[in-house]
Amino acid sequence: MPHTKLLLWLVLGTFWLVGCGTTPELAFEPEPNTEIQLTEVVAQLPTVAPTAVLPTATPSLMPTNTAVSTTSTMTVTPIPTLTATPTRTPTPTVIPPPTAVALNPSIRPPTGELYFSWDSKTLPAHDPTPYDPAPKLYRAYVQEENGAFAWYITPVISQLFDWPRLAFSPDKSQIAVRILEDRNNDGEISDEIYYDRLSDDYNLFTYTLSNQSLERITENYPSFISWVGNDYVLVRESTSYSLVSVTDHSENQLLSDTPITDILSISTSPNGQWLAINLRSGEIKIIEVETNEVDHVLQTTGGEDTLLVWSPNSSYLSISHPSGALHVFNISSSQLRFLSNTNGSHFVDWAPNSQWLAINKGDQIEIFDVLSQESIVTHEKTVETLAWSPDSQHVAFVEKIDDNYKLFVLDISNLSLHFFVETPKIIHHLAWSPDSEMLAMSAFAYDRNRTKTLGVVNISSQSYQEIWIDSDSRRHLLGWSPDSQWLLIIEEEWEKIGYNYRTTISLLSLHRNNVDFLTILSASNTAMPSEFYWLPTASGNN
Numbered sequence: 067m068p069h070t071k072l073l074l075w076l077v078l079g080t081f082w083l084v085g086c087g088t089t090p091e092l093a094f095e096p097e098p099n100t101e102i103q104l105t106e107v108v109a110q111l112p113t114v115a116p117t118a119v120l121p122t123a124t125p126s127l128m129p130t131n132t133a134v135s136t137t138s139t140m141t142v143t144p145i146p147t148l149t150a151t152p153t154r155t156p157t158p159t160v161i162p163p164p165t166a167v168a169l170n171p172s173i174r175p176p177t178g179e180l181y182f183s184w185d186s187k188t189l190p191a192h193d194p195t196p197y198d199p200a201p202k203l204y205r206a207y208v209q210e211e212n213g214a215f216a217w218y219i220t221p222v223i224s225q226l227f228d229w230p231r232l233a234f235s236p237d238k239s240q241i242a243v244r245i246l247e248d249r250n251n252d253g254e255i256s257d258e259i260y261y262d263r264l265s266d267d268y269n270l271f272t273y274t275l276s277n278q279s280l281e282r283i284t285e286n287y288p289s290f291i292s293w294v295g296n297d298y299v300l301v302r303e304s305t306s307y308s309l310v311s312v313t314d315h316s317e318n319q320l321l322s323d324t325p326i327t328d329i330l331s332i333s334t335s336p337n338g339q340w341l342a343i344n345l346r347s348g349e350i351k352i353i354e355v356e357t358n359e360v361d362h363v364l365q366t367t368g369g370e371d372t373l374l375v376w377s378p379n380s381s382y383l384s385i386s387h388p389s390g391a392l393h394v395f396n397i398s399s400s401q402l403r404f405l406s407n408t409n410g411s412h413f414v415d416w417a418p419n420s421q422w423l424a425i426n427k428g429d430q431i432e433i434f435d436v437l438s439q440e441s442i443v444t445h446e447k448t449v450e451t452l453a454w455s456p457d458s459q460h461v462a463f464v465e466k467i468d469d470n471y472k473l474f475v476l477d478i479s480n481l482s483l484h485f486f487v488e489t490p491k492i493i494h495h496l497a498w499s500p501d502s503e504m505l506a507m508s509a510f511a512y513d514r515n516r517t518k519t520l521g522v523v524n525i526s527s528q529s530y531q532e533i534w535i536d537s538d539s540r541r542h543l544l545g546w547s548p549d550s551q552w553l554l555i556i557e558e559e560w561e562k563i564g565y566n567y568r569t570t571i572s573l574l575s576l577h578r579n580n581v582d583f584l585t586i587l588s589a590s591n592t593a594m595p596s597e598f599y600w601l602p603t604a605s606g607n608n
Contacts, residue, residue, distance in 0.1 A: 166214035169582050175215040176552045176575050176584065178602045179207040181222070181241075183232060184587075184595040198257075199593060201226050203241070203273075206586055217575070217586045223273055223280065228257055230268075232597045235296045236338065239275055240312065242299055244268035244290055245282075270301065272312050283315045294355055295338020307332060309355065318358045321351065330370065335380035340397065342376070342383055344368040350385065352397070364402060367393055373413075377420040382436060384414045384423060392425065394436060405434060406441075419458040422478065426452060431463060433478075443481055453496040455505075460525060462505050464493045473507060473530075475523065486523050486530045495543050499550035504578060506553060508543035518542065520555070522578065533580045548602030552577055556594065571595070 169175060185201040203223040208215050227246040234241055248255050250264040259265050267287040273280050288301035288308070298309045307320045307329060321329065321343065333342040340361075341353045348369045352362040364385070368374075373386040385393040392406040392414070406425060413426040425432045431449045433442050445463075450471065452463035459479060465472045471493045473486045491509035498505050505523040518541050521532045534541055534555070544554040557572040571594055573586040587595070 166211055166216040167582075167584055168214045169577075169584075170579070173577055173579065173582060174549070174551060175208045175210065176217075176547055177208070178548050178600055179205055180217075180554070180586070181205055181232075181597075181599040181601070182573070182595045183226065183229070183597040185593045186589065187592065189591050189593065199228055201229065201593070201596075203232065203243075203597075208584065215584060217584060219587060222278075225280075227255065229596065231290065232599075233290070233293060234599055235293050235312075236336070237296050238599075238601055239296070241273040241275075242290060242293060243271055243273065245271050247287075249287065270299065270310070272299075283310055283312055291332065292334050293338070294334050294341065298338070298355060300332065300334065300341070302326075309358065320353065320358070321360075330368070330372070331374065333374040333376060333383070335376045335383075335397075336378055337380040339380060340376075342374045344372050344374055346370070350374070352383070352395075362395075362397075362400060364395060367391075367402070375414050375416065377416045377423075377436075378418050379420040381420060382416075384416070386414055394423070403439065406432065415452055415454060417454045417458040417461075418456055422454075422458060422461075424452055424454070424461060433461070433476075443476070445476075445483070451493065451496055453498060453505075455498045455502040455525075456500055457502040459502065462496050462498070462523075464496070471509070473523070475505065475525070484528060487521060489519065491519055497543060497545045499546045499578075500548055501550040503550065504546075506543055506546065520553075522553075522580075531580065534576065544598050545600070547575070547600055550578070554598060554600060558594075 181203060183201040183203050185199045187200070202221045203226065204219055205222045206217050206219045209218045223241075223243065225245050226243070230244050232241055232243050246255050246257060246266055246268050249267045250260070255266055257266065269282055269287055270284040270290050271280055271282050283299070284301065286303060288303045288310075291300040291302055291307070294300050294309060297313065298311055301308055301310055306322070306326055308317045309320065310317050320332075320341070324345070328346045329343060330346055331344045333344075335341070339355055341355060343351045343353065345351065345368055348366045350364040350368040350372075351360050352364070353359065354361045367385050367387065369387070371388040373384075375384045375386075376382070377384070381397055383395040383397065385395065387393075390407050391404065393402055393404055395402045405423075406427075415424045415426070417423070421435060421437055423434045423436055425434060426449050429446070429448055431445045431447070431452065434440070435442050447465045447467075450464045450466050452461060454461050460475050460477055462473065462475045465474060470488050470490055472488045473493060473496075475484045475486065476482070477484070487507075489509050491511040493507055493509045495508040496505060497507075503525055505525065507521050507523070509519040509521070511519075519532060520534055520541055520543055521530055523530050533553075540558045542556045542558075544556060546553060553576045555574045555576055557574060559570045559572070570588060570590050571592060572588040573595055574583055575586060576583045
């Protein structure tokens with residue numbers, strides 16, 4: 067249990083989708099430090115060799131906010147391809163597969179496929195010293211048998227070590243992941259740091275869903291920064307930043323005449339066409355990816371602690387300076403426009419349609435229309451969290467008033483502000499459904515049980531409902547399914563056994579009707595799953 071708590075941050079920080087379920091009792095007591103092998107979710111299902119098809123849509127995770135009345139204050143050389151380890155045929159193990167469940171005939175079962183990482187080893191009763199996590203990347207999808215449904219889980223990548231960051235390409239066809247290799251050629255792979263000899267290190271690989279191939283694309287052990295479109299990845303090496311092609315593995319160094327210590331940050335445009343580089347000198351250089359040439363130079367708007375954020379359509383770059391100055395640069399017209407000035411930093415959030423820009427100034431929130439270049443609303447409150455709806459028509463935000471937290475939703479069409487719930491718990495996670503009809507929230511209390519509250523706002527009916535109220539477990543909202551019908555939730559439960567605790571971790575998918583659910587996995591005394599990606603289209607592996 068203590069170790070599971072330490073790993074909780076892994077669940078609350080990454081790309082999230084949706085799910086729910088209950089926590090079935092498990093009748094097994096595996097030996098410590100043995101790996102639990104996942105099996106078929108429905109034992110009678112025929113074994114099918116996974117084969118994937120490129121997903122066609124990008125999963126929607128967490129959107130943003132809404133606004134109120136006009137200016138009103140509201141009361142290289144190619145490297146040989148490595149073949150991924152073939153997925154084993156699941157065999158019966160100590161974990162009984164989740165029981166297939168009959169759902170309400172009026173609802174559809176979860177669709178698409180869910181990817182997540184998980185270390186299934188059983189942890190010792192006390193904090194392991196040391197604990198060497200070795201997670202795997204798993205893929206889960208729902209199968210039907212005789213009118214009942216259950217999640218089917220198979221391993222995808224087994225060569226992971228520690229808790230690597232997994233990053234899907236923008237088109238969701240590939241995964242970038244760093245894999246530890248035997249750099250010192252001692253016949254062992256370890257993350258131990260040696261001072262008298264070379265240590266092992268990580269190289270960057272891509273996993274392609276369509277053909278299940280795992281391919282090394284670097285050989286000089288760089289750090290992964292981000293995808294740049296679907297064709298390149300941005301990496302940091304010891305003396306420079308470079309773009310690496312995922313097809314031929316060639317490398318192009320960025321700003322070769324600039325010391326790496328003078329580069330403070332790099333922001334990639336969503337379409338992969340531009341890189342905005344913030345320099346210590348105060349300059350911001352915008353590089354065109356295909357030519358690797360500087361296309362624009364913005365003077366004196368950058369520097370230490372300057373925040374660069376691209377609009378979703380890659381047409382605008384917002385520049386928030388710690389002095390309080392906020393600018394927006396139009397990439398097509400090369401126009402730099404001053405928007406606002408305060409005594410401190412801005413936090414900005416673009417609407418998905420790239421027209422609206424929400425500016426959080428700490429003691430107020432302002433919505434700015436980039437097309438008309440006008441501020442349309444100012445809300446004079448301390449805003450803790452905000453989230454735009456995927457259709458850009460609403461913005462949800464959490465306001466802190468004394469020791470309470472209030473949830474509001476602003477309708478952009480008429481600038482009306484709607485209040486939904488007030489709680490002493492910290493509302494720390496807002497997640498819009500991809501269809502913009504529902505808003506899920508998660509609240510956390512610093513009480514003895516670390517109580518969690520999950521709730522859902524229905525935008526059309528203007529109603530709020532708490533879901534899965536249970537004081538004996540802690541539930542964490544991860545997000546929505548691509549079809550907006552299911553929530554993804556992770557649950558922790560504790561059982562005292564002598565002087566120790568047994569922790570049960572369950573990954574669950576809950577339908578938005580708050581009744582039907584399917585358990586994805588449930589296991590005792592393991593690390594928590596993390597790095598969740600729910601893709602809208604199954605890759606053809608089922």
